[in-house]
Amino acid sequence: NPSDPTKPATPWRATYLRLQSMVTLPVPQGILLNVQVRARANGVNGNFGPVCRMIVDDGAAACPTTTLIQDTNNPFFSCGVSRVFGAGDVIAAQPVPGANRYRFRFEQIGDAFVRVIAKPSYALILNWSTLPLTPGADYNVFVQVSFDGGANYCPYGAPCVVSIINPGGPSDNDGDGYTSDVDCDDDNDTVFPGNPEICGDGLDNNCDG
Known part of the structure; x- marks a missing residue:
């Protein structure tokens, strides 16, 4: 919003829009919208860019979902990877601001095995004694967060596959298959x-x- 008095008068001030500032015809709740943006310089409008989709959902925003980190440039990239169980290998969820508990759910693909582990950190070391993961098995891994120490949890996000391999076996560190x-x-x-x-x-x- 270029007229926002709380921000410095720079071009960056015009690159965002506060949805709550839209008093006339406000953005509706719960409806998937197509959004396009164009620049205006020296009184001349540019072309609209590609479409992005968004939905305003105050409930979901108050209790967001998360997944294992899917950015391949992130050193904690954890989606579609191979890991060794019982050593020091780690998987990590996308951090959620304000969350103080992360619950990881492992569902073995092709089997009824389920293991759920909750930790105060978004990173989980794959090493525990009760109901361990099995080398050679693939798991759908879901993550959900809590803001009250685990008394209540937000919904699970989308799953990522994590493959457990034998120690010393070939790994797929970069997730390219x-x-x-x-x-x-x-x-x-x-x-x-x-x-x-x-x-x-x-x-x-x-x-x-």
Whole structure:
């Protein structure tokens, strides 16, 4: 909002909109909306950008969902990964501001096994004694958060698959679907066998040497 008196008079001031400032025809609750944005410079409007979708839901905003971290550039990337159980391997959820309890739910794919563990941290070390995870099994992992120490929890977010591998076995650290025994750079998800080669980037994109 370029007229917001609480912000410095810079171009960045116009890059956001406070929804509560829309008194006439306010944004409705619970309706999925298409949103486009365009810039205005020197009195001239630019073209609208691509459509994004949003929904105003005060209830969901007060008790948000979260998932395991899906950003491959994040050092705690945990969605679609392989991990060793019983050592020091970690999975991590996307942190939620104000949350003080994270509950992880493991559902073994193709089996009725379920394990639920709650921790005060968004990071979970895969090492416990009761109902351990099984090497060679894949798990759908859900996460939910609490703001009152676990007395009440928000809904679970979308699941991510975590594969448990044998200690010393090949891992897939970058989550590109190729384990370290065939992936020539298992810390870079743009490098794997069969990937198109990009000339001049200094990488062996397709692992052909």
